Amino acid sequence: MNDSSQMETTCASSPPGSVKEPVKSRRFGLAFWLTFAISMATWMVLSGLFDVFHLTLGVIGCAIVADLNARAMWPDVKLGHTLRQWRRFVAYVPWLLWQVWLANLHLLRLTFHPRMMQLINPRIVSFKSRIHNQMGMFILANSITLTPGTVTVFASVMGRFTVHAIDDASARALPGEMEDRVAKIFED
Amino acid sequence: MLDILVTLLLILGLVFFLGGSIGILRYPDFYSRLHPAGKLDSLGLLLTMSAMALYTVGQWNLGAVLAAVKIMLIVVFVFITSPTATHAIVDAGVRAGMRPWTRSKEGSEHDLAA
Amino acid sequence: MDIVFLSAAVFLALVMALTLYRAIAGPTVLDRMIGVNAIGSKTTAMLVLIGLIYHKVDMFVDIAIAYACLNFIAVLAASRYFQKKKGLYDEPQEE
Numbered sequence: 001m002n003d004s005s006q007m008e009t010t011c012a013s014s015p016p017g018s019v020k021e022p023v024k025s026r027r028f029g030l031a032f033w034l035t036f037a038i039s040m041a042t043w044m045v046l047s048g049l050f051d052v053f054h055l056t057l058g059v060i061g062c063a064i065v066a067d068l069n070a071r072a073m074w075p076d077v078k079l080g081h082t083l084r085q086w087r088r089f090v091a092y093v094p095w096l097l098w099q100v101w102l103a104n105l106h107l108l109r110l111t112f113h114p115r116m117m118q119l120i121n122p123r124i125v126s127f128k129s130r131i132h133n134q135m136g137m138f139i140l141a142n143s144i145t146l147t148p149g150t151v152t153v154f155a156s157v158m159g160r161f162t163v164h165a166i167d168d169a170s171a172r173a174l175p176g177e178m179e180d181r182v183a184k185i186f187e188d
Numbered sequence: 189m190l191d192i193l194v195t196l197l198l199i200l201g202l203v204f205f206l207g208g209s210i211g212i213l214r215y216p217d218f219y220s221r222l223h224p225a226g227k228l229d230s231l232g233l234l235l236t237m238s239a240m241a242l243y244t245v246g247q248w249n250l251g252a253v254l255a256a257v258k259i260m261l262i263v264v265f266v267f268i269t270s271p272t273a274t275h276a277i278v279d280a281g282v283r284a285g286m287r288p289w290t291r292s293k294e295g296s297e298h299d300l301a302a
Numbered sequence: 303m304d305i306v307f308l309s310a311a312v313f314l315a316l317v318m319a320l321t322l323y324r325a326i327a328g329p330t331v332l333d334r335m336i337g338v339n340a341i342g343s344k345t346t347a348m349l350v351l352i353g354l355i356y357h358k359v360d361m362f363v364d365i366a367i368a369y370a371c372l373n374f375i376a377v378l379a380a381s382r383y384f385q386k387k388k389g390l391y392d393e394p395q396e397e
Contacts, residue, residue, distance in 0.1 A: 221336055
C-alpha cells in the first residue's frame with residue numbers, strides 16, 4: 001500500500017517541494033512496445049487482411065500512433081508491476097459480470113413490478129473511499145454505475161464518491177465488497 | 189443444439205432490452221431513469237451480442253471468427269463507454285441543479301452541491 | 303434460423319419505438335438524451351442482426367463498431383453542450 005506516494009504524484013494540490021521528478025522514459029521503451037502490440041492486434045482484427053501490403057501499412061501506422069501516445073498512456077511502466085495489475089484485473093472481471101447479472105435481475109424485477117412506486121426509494125448517498133489511484137477510481141466508479149441500483153454522480157480526486165441509489169437494498173450494499181476487490185488490484 | 193442456445197440467449201437479451209425501455213417510461217424522474225437506460229441496456233447488449241457471435245463462430249472459417257471477435261470487441265467497448273456516457277448525463281443534470289425525486293418529500297440527506 | 307433473427311429484429315424495433323416516446327415527450331432535455339442514447343445502443347445490436355439476416359455479418363459489424371463509437375461521442379458532446387445552457391429545466395409550454 002503506497003497510497004501516500006501515489007497521492008503526491010497524482011494530486012495537483014500537493015506542495016511543489018514534495019513532487020517527485022517523473023522518471024524520464026525512453027522513446028522506444030516498454031511503453032512504446034506495449035502500445036504498439038495492442039494497436040497492432042486491433043489493426044489485424046479490424047482489417048482481417050493478412051497480406052504483406054496491409055501488414056506493412058499496419059506496422060507504419062501503429063508505430064506512428066505508439067510513438068505519439070505511449071508516454072501519455074503509461075507515464076511510468078514497469079513490466080512485472082503492470083502485468084500483475086492486469087492479471088488481477090482480468091480476475092476481477094468475471095466477479096464483476098456475476099454481480100452485474102445478479103443486480104440486473106433485481107432491477108428487472110423492480111421495473112416490471114406493478115407496485116413499483118412503493119418499492120423504490122431513490123436517494124443520494126456518499127462515502128469516502130480509500131482508493132486514491134486514478135485508474136482505480138475510474139474502475140470503481142464504472143463498476144458502481146454498471147451494478148444496477150447505483151449510479152456514480154460525482155467522484156472527487158480525494159476519493160469522495162457521491163452515488164444515486166434506487167432503493168434501500170442497493171444503498172446498503174455500498175461501498176462493500178467491490179471497493180475491497182478494486183483496492184486489491186492496485187495494492188502495490 | 190447451437191441454434192437452441194443462440195435463440196435462448198437472444199430472447200434473454202431482448203427481455204433485458206424490453207425491461208430497459210419500460211423502465212425508461214415508468215420511473216418517476218431523470219435520475220432514476222438512468223438506472224434502466226445505462227445498465228439493463230448494457231447487459232441486454234452483452235447477451236444478444238454473445239448470441240450472435242456464437243452463431244457466427246459456428247460457421248468455422250477465418251472471416252466468421254474475425255467477425256465474432258469484432259462483435260465481442262463492440263461489447264467490451266460498450267461496457268467501458270456506457271457508464272462513462274451515463275456519468276456525463278448525470279453530471280450535466282447535477283450542474284443544472286436538478287433535484288432528485290424522493291418518496292418522502294423532505295429532500296435528500298446530503299446536499300448535492302457539497 | 304433466419305426467422306428467429308427476423309422476429310428478433312422486429313421485436314427490437316418495437317422496443318425502440320417505446321423508447322422513442324421518452325425521446326419525444328421527455329419533460330427535460332436530459333430525458334430526451336436518455337431516450338436517444340438508449341435507442342443508439344439498441345441500434346448497435348440491430349445492425350448486427352441485419353447483417354445476420356442478409357448473410358453479410360462481416361460488413362455490418364464494421365458499421366456497428368463505427369455506430370457504437372459515434373453514439374458515445376454524441377452523448378458526451380451533447381451533455382457537455384447542455385451543461386452550459388439554461389434549457390435543462392421543464393420547458394415552457396408555449397405554442
